Amino acid sequence: MRAGITTINDIWYGPHSLAETVERCGLRAQIANKVFDVHLEELHRGDYSRYPAQGEQRLRDGVAVVERWHGAAGGRIQARIGTHATDTCSAGLLREARAEASRLGVGMHIHAAQSAGETEHIQAEHGCGPLEYLRDVGMLAEDVVLAHLSFASDADLDAVAETGARYAHCPTIYPRRGRYPRLEDIAARAIPTGFATDWMLNDPFEGMRNAINAMRLRLGDPNALSCERALWLHTMGAASVLGLDREIGSLAPGKKADLIMLDLERPHLQPYYGGHAALVFYAKSSDVVTSIIDGEIVLEEGRPTRLDQDGALGALASHVPGWRTRLATLGSRAVFGPGCACC
Numbered sequence: 001m002r003a004g005i006t007t008i009n010d011i012w013y014g015p016h017s018l019a020e021t022v023e024r025c026g027l028r029a030q031i032a033n034k035v036f037d038v039h040l041e042e043l044h045r046g047d048y049s050r051y052p053a054q055g056e057q058r059l060r061d062g063v064a065v066v067e068r069w070h071g072a073a074g075g076r077i078q079a080r081i082g083t084h085a086t087d088t089c090s091a092g093l094l095r096e097a098r099a100e101a102s103r104l105g106v107g108m109h110i111h112a113a114q115s116a117g118e119t120e121h122i123q124a125e126h127g128c129g130p131l132e133y134l135r136d137v138g139m140l141a142e143d144v145v146l147a148h149l150s151f152a153s154d155a156d157l158d159a160v161a162e163t164g165a166r167y168a169h170c171p172t173i174y175p176r177r178g179r180y181p182r183l184e185d186i187a188a189r190a191i192p193t194g195f196a197t198d199w200m201l202n203d204p205f206e207g208m209r210n211a212i213n214a215m216r217l218r219l220g221d222p223n224a225l226s227c228e229r230a231l232w233l234h235t236m237g238a239a240s241v242l243g244l245d246r247e248i249g250s251l252a253p254g255k256k257a258d259l260i261m262l263d264l265e266r267p268h269l270q271p272y273y274g275g276h277a278a279l280v281f282y283a284k285s286s287d288v289v290t291s292i293i294d295g296e297i298v299l300e301e302g303r304p305t306r307l308d309q310d311g312a313l314g315a316l317a318s319h320v321p322g323w324r325t326r327l328a329t330l331g332s333r334a335v336f337g338p339g340c341a342c343c
Helices: 015-025 040-045 052-069 091-104 116-126 130-136 154-163 183-188 204-219 227-241 275-282 309-331
Strands: 007-012 028-035 077-079 081-085 108-112 144-148 166-169 193-195 259-262 288-293 296-300
Touching (some): 007 015, 028 052, 028 108, 052 091, 116 130, 204 227, 227 275
Parallel strands (some): 007 028, 028 081, 108 144, 144 166, 166 193
Antiparallel strands (some): 288 296
C-alpha cells in the first residue's frame, strides 16, 4: 500500500495468514497456495524425483484456500489454484489442478519459461517448450496467469496466444537474472499483458523505468516503449491479466474506487510539468501519500489506517536474530540454483 499498490496476486506459503492480513489491512488480493510435487531444494542437482503424495496434499491445501477465501472481505479477496512451475509439477498434477480450478470456477497461476534449467528439462522430457507443454496437457486458458516467459520460443508464444492465457511481466527481476523477455514479440501476438513486481522492491515506478530502459537498450530504439504504455501496463494491463479490468485499473463510472495520490511537491519532482513521462521517469513509491481501495482510505499521509505499522515492524524485528541464525545454518549446507530464486 505504501508503494501505491492496491492489488496483489500472490502464490507462496502461508496463504491463510496472508489472506487474514489482507482482510485486516484493506488490500485487494488474489491468493494461491504453492503447489508442486518435487523437492525444490534438490533441483540444482537436476533431481526431478516426484512425490505424488506431497503434490496431492499441496493441491488439497490450495482447494481449501479457495473454499475458505474466494469472495471474502466483500469480494476484495479472490483465490486461484497456484501450480508453481512447468517443471516442478508433473503432468498428472497439472491436469488435476486444472480440473479443480475449473470445478471451483477460479483461475490459475504458474511460472513458465522462467529459467534455462526449466526449459531444458521440459525439452528433454517432452520434446517441446514449456508453454507448448502446458497447452498440450490442457492447462492453458484465459483464466491462467503466466509469470515471466523469459525463455519462451516463438512456438511457446504462439501457444499462449492460441489459448488466450495472460502474461505477468515483472521488469524489476529480469536485470537481476540477466535475461529480458521478448516483450515486443508478446505484444505483437496480442497476448494480454500487465506489469508486476515478483517480490522485489515493489516500487511500480521503478518497474516501469526498468521496462522502458531494458526495451530501448535491447532494441536500440528510443521509442520502443512509451511512458504512457508502461503506465497502462501497470494499471489496466495488470487488471486485465487478473480478470479485473471491468472492476479496477482505471478511474471510470461504475468501477471500484481504487486509486492512489502522490505528493507532486517533492523536490525531485520539481518543476512538475505533467504528462506521463514526468510521472513514470521521476516519481517513486515513497511519493505515495494516500491509497484508497474499494472506496476506503487505507493509507493516509503515508501510513496505513487499519494496521499498527510500528507494532508490525517491531514484531518483525524481534524475529530477525533467529532468522539470521537459521539462514546461516542453511547457507552452510545448501546451494540453490537459479531456478529456485523465484516465487
